Amino acid sequence: MGAGSSSSVAAGTRRKGVRGWMAEAGDALVSVFFPAGCRICNRPLTGASRVPICEECLASFGAMPKEICEVCGRPLAAFAGNEGVTSLCPACVDKTYAFERARSLAVYDGALVQAILLLKFEQIEPLGAWLAGRLAELVGAEGGKLAADVVVPVPLHRQRERERGYNQAALLSKPLAKRLGLPHKAVLLMRTRARPDKRILTLEERWKSVRGAFATRPGSQVDNLRVLLVDDVLATGATLDACARALRAAGAKSVIGLTVARAVRNPLPSSDTW
Numbered sequence: 376m377g378a379g380s381s382s383s384v385a386a387g388t389r390r391k392g393v394r395g396w397m398a399e400a401g402d403a404l405v406s407v408f409f410p411a412g413c414r415i416c417n418r419p420l421t422g423a424s425r426v427p428i429c430e431e432c433l434a435s436f437g438a439m440p441k442e443i444c445e446v447c448g449r450p451l452a453a454f455a456g457n458e459g460v461t462s463l464c465p466a467c468v469d470k471t472y473a474f475e476r477a478r479s480l481a482v483y484d485g486a487l488v489q490a491i492l493l494l495k496f497e498q499i500e501p502l503g504a505w506l507a508g509r510l511a512e513l514v515g516a517e518g519g520k521l522a523a524d525v526v527v528p529v530p531l532h533r534q535r536e537r538e539r540g541y542n543q544a545a546l547l548s549k550p551l552a553k554r555l556g557l558p559h560k561a562v563l564l565m566r567t568r569a570r571p572d573k574r575i576l577t578l579e580e581r582w583k584s585v586r587g588a589f590a591t592r593p594g595s596q597v598d599n600l601r602v603l604l605v606d607d608v609l610a611t612g613a614t615l616d617a618c619a620r621a622l623r624a625a626g627a628k629s630v631i632g633l634t635v636a637r638a639v640r641n642p643l644p645s646s647d648t649w
């Protein structure tokens with residue numbers, strides 16, 4: 376809505392009182408039910424959903440392959456000859472991660488990349504809620520494997536969160552906690568060291584940049600809790616691993632990572648065979 380139309384609504388409100396107010400409310404309803412178009416493909420949006428992405432784009436998110444590492448959830452097809460022999464990827468055979476298990480909703484590709492950007496930079500809460508619904512279904516489908524006592528978002532460094540005004544991981548973890556009927560602890564974990572400004576990090580730099588970069592907030596109760604740790608994207612697993620180490624050091628019983636997207640082509644640092 377341009378400045379012209381909002382000032383005319385304001386003028387109408389002054390002139391017409393209740394009728395003007397109703398017109399304004401009507402405008403709000405129209406913008407809820409008939410937004411501009413799909414934010415990914417621009418197709419007109421139908422229906423009453425507040426998610427600004429069309430059903431075709433939402434349906435195009437690539438499901439994870441069936442054969443995944445039992446621990447970290449990485450697709451196993453990348454390991455030739457492993458199928459049927461082991462359900463662990465080489466990193467998990469080496470016990471690389473401090474989290475007990477990690478799962479993701481879909482492959483980080485295509486329309487999902489755009490959706491994650493919308494969530495990250497435009498704070499589209501209805502999209503976070505929609506994705507949280509799919510994550511809740513995933514938790515349900517995995518039975519007891521992803522059982523937890525508390526839901527925690529992967530934190531941003533406080534300076535970054537202040538600049539952005541919100542933490543995109545919390546746009547997922549908060550509605551997810553509600554759906555699962557679990558407490559949401561947004562401030563249990565904190566990032567004590569910011570990510571380097573450099574945009575592209577090598578694998579080694581990625582691991583270095585997060586090692587020891589998280590801590591539990593003094594006085595927070597983690598003892599013996601099973602923590603469900605939520606983030607938007609899992610790439611190397613280094614961030615979830617660093618968070619899990621901080622939580623385990625503070626006494627957490629177990630940590631389970633849950634992300635919307637999984638960058639499946641990302642190699643691991645501990646293996647030189649890729």
Ligand SMILES: [Zn+2]
Pocket residue numbers: 413414415416417418428429430431432433
């Ligand atoms: Zn679309």
Ligand SMILES: [Zn+2]
Pocket residue numbers: 444445446447448449463464465466467468
């Ligand atoms: Zn694994």
